[in-house]
Amino acid sequence: MKKDPEINVLGGGLESCSTSPLTGYFRDGACNTCAQDQGSHTVCAVMTAEFLAYSKYVGNDLSTPQPQFSFAGLKPGDRWCLCAGRFLQAHEEGCAPKVDLAATHIRALDIVPLAVLEAHSSDRV
8 A cells, every 4th residue: 555645734744643542544653544545544633532422422432442453442632543534524513623733634635624624723722
C-alpha cells in the first residue's frame, strides 16, 4: 500500500497524532491514508467522554479494552485517528471531539469541510 502524501489540512507537513496509544491506519502514529483506507482514518481527534459514549452508542466501541488486538481502549484526552465520516456524523449530532489540525490529513477534506474542522480545533480557546 502506497501512502498518500503526508500533508495536513493546513497545507503543511502532517504531524504525529499519537504513539501512545499507537494510532493511524498504518499504526505509525500519524493519520496517514491510502486508496485502501476505505474509512478515511484521517482526523486527529482528542477523545472526550461525550464522544466515546456517542461512538459506542452508534456501534464503534473505542473505550472497551480489546486485549486480543493489543488495544487498551481509549479514554478522554487520548488522541486517535478517527474516520472522517464518523467525525462529521458526531459534529452533526453535536458531540464531535476536538481536532488537531496539524495532525489531520488533507484527505479529511474530501468528507469534512475545513470550516467544520476549524470549529473543533484543539488550538481554539
